[in-house]
Amino acid sequence: MMALLKMFLRAFLLLQFAMQFLDGAEPQNCHGGVPGTPGHNGLPGRDGRDGKDGAIGPKGEKGEPGVNGQGTPGKAGPAGPTGDKGERGPPGQPSLPARENIADSLKSEIQHLNAKISMIEKAVSFSTFRKVGQKYYVTDGIEASFDNGMKYCKDFGGVIVLPSTALENQALLKVLVSSGLSNKKQFIRVTDRETEGQFVDTEGKQLTFTNWGPGQPDDYKGAQDCGTITDTGLWDDVGCNGQHPIICEIEIR
Numbered sequence: 320m321m322a323l324l325k326m327f328l329r330a331f332l333l334l335q336f337a338m339q340f341l342d343g344a345e346p347q348n349c350h351g352g353v354p355g356t357p358g359h360n361g362l363p364g365r366d367g368r369d370g371k372d373g374a375i376g377p378k379g380e381k382g383e384p385g386v387n388g389q390g391t392p393g394k395a396g397p398a399g400p401t402g403d404k405g406e407r408g409p410p411g412q413p414s415l416p417a418r419e420n421i422a423d424s425l426k427s428e429i430q431h432l433n434a435k436i437s438m439i440e441k442a443v444s445f446s447t448f449r450k451v452g453q454k455y456y457v458t459d460g461i462e463a464s465f466d467n468g469m470k471y472c473k474d475f476g477g478v479i480v481l482p483s484t485a486l487e488n489q490a491l492l493k494v495l496v497s498s499g500l501s502n503k504k505q506f507i508r509v510t511d512r513e514t515e516g517q518f519v520d521t522e523g524k525q526l527t528f529t530n531w532g533p534g535q536p537d538d539y540k541g542a543q544d545c546g547t548i549t550d551t552g553l554w555d556d557v558g559c560n561g562q563h564p565i566i567c568e569i570e571i572r
């Protein structure tokens with residue numbers, strides 16, 4: 320039995336040797352042992368380096384226009400209508416120069432008021448006075464010639480009275496009556512000494528109002544160049560050197 324097994328084994332080895340020889344393989348070392356079973360596959364190697372950039376590809380197709388794209392701003396449109404005026408803002412603080420101006424203005428106003436008070440004090444110092452608009456008609460019943468009457472009134476900052484409206488003429492008549500001098504004609508500031516028949520005021524200005532009585536001015540006896548007012552309110556020309564009560568008008572500004 321053992322002999323049979325040895326023979327079988329020897330035959331097997333011979334057969335394998337012959338097959339290797341026939342396959343062209345190098346003859347194994349006669350002294351080598353039986354080849355082992357093939358090993359397992361090894362692990363995958365590392366990734367290689369990146370390759371070079373490839374060639375530029377063909378140009379892509381033109382894209383479609385965007386939907387919400389915003390263009391460049393257009394030109395400014397015309398100005399709109401003017402808005403409503405806003406409410407008045409609170410008053411600002413005046414600047415220093417403005418405050419100085421206000422101070423100067425107040426100073427000037429005080430001086431003006433002082434002068435005005437002084438004029439009023441003079442006006443009301445007369446026994447008869449009446450406020451007519453911006454003027455005071457005043458009298459103490461002093462009688463004088465036309466020229467002296469002018470000087471007298473000037474001392475009080477005034478002139479001989481001259482009504483320039485029917486209303487003022489009426490006011491003057493009231494003074495004439497209340498002063499108790501209605502039985503006498505009072506001088507009014509009109510004269511025709513420069514040009515006979517042309518009555519003007521003492522500054523040579525044309526009269527804007529006259530109230531001559533019937534037939535007046537008549538230049539009676541060629542010696543009547545100054546005007547007076549009678550107790551009816553009508554005017555009459557008389558001699559300038561006659562003595563007549565003087566009523567002054569003092570303008571308060």
Ligand SMILES: [Ca+2]
Pocket residue numbers: 535536537538539543555556557
């Ligand atoms: Ca006359």
